[in-house]
Amino acid sequence: MSKFTLEMNRYFSATVGAYSLVTDREATGDKSVTLDRYEKEVIFSAYHPDSFERRGGAESTGYDSHKEFIFHDRNHIRSKIKLAIVYPKKTGQELRLYFSKPTGFDPQAGEYWYIFRDGDDVPHIGVMDSFVWENIFQSKSYDPFLFKSQQNFDDEDDSYQKEVGAAIAGLPISTSNLKYRRSSTVAKNALKAANYLCEAEPSHVTFSTAAGLNYQECHHLIPVSLQNHFEAGLDVEENIAVLCATCHRFLHYGRGEEKFELLTKLWLAKKDGLDRRQIKISFKELLSIYTGNGLL
Ligand SMILES: [Zn+2]
Ligand SMILES: [Zn+2]
DSSP, X not given: OEEOOHHHHHHHXXXXXEEEEOOHIIIIIISEEEOOHHHHHHHHTTSOGGGSOBOSSOOOOSSOSEEEEEEEOTTSOEEEXXXXXXXXXXXXXXXXXXOBGGGTBOOOTTOEEEEEXXXXXXXXXXXXXXXXXXXHHSOTTOOGGGOOOOOOSOTTHHHHHHHHHHHHHTOOOOOOOOSSOOOHHHHHHHHHHTTTOOSSOTTOOOOBOTTSSBOOEEEESSOGGGGGGOSSOSOSGGGEEEEOHHHHHHHHHSOHHHHHHHHHHHHHHHHHXXXXXXXXXXXXXXXXXXXXXOXX
């Protein structure tokens, strides 16, 4: 439907690309899309227009009806896949690309699918949640490439981690003298609910604590230091992201623009829970906190 903008080229490190919003009919009926001229331009830069199989009673061209792609799933994980892409009619230039559940390329109505080239011979193809797409590319007032250096929004984090660590290891907890008190019971519940796995990437195994559990840390997605801006309490399980120590430090001390992906992931995982707790915040406001711009 549209060509990649400069911003999209930059985001994907692409030389050329195109994207479309998937319609209900494409997702549930046809399970395929007809490529428009921009999408064809991208695919033809990798595969010659004559190298596609023709159907509709045409004589076989002898070419494989499946072409190779580097697929980007909703979590930005890549894999090499093959997708059917053919001229469905005996004559004419209509080119159809078929969705395929087993490969992962199975976009739903309202999601974006995209195709692009970079230095690789194989073209890239992907699916993205429309919410994430629109926040990356269509938000006027927000540019993910303009993260400021981050302020320290939680200068009591170390003391809090000590308390949580002691609590999960079954060690005595020294009496808290934190400005913003946080319950270690709430932290323990959050850890348990996350099954002691890092919410950025569950494969991040650390070490077993004295209590025999995979060590993880608790991070308040909306910093408790902002409590006076919220009516609902922020020290609740729903506002706690369970992260391995590396991912946690990254969120505090990493480069702003590199945090966007993790924040998107955590937001998608937490937003329903925050909503249930009447913690009112938009994704844009959350990003604003992490970009060092404070609450809008
Ligand atoms: Zn933290
Ligand atoms: Zn991690």
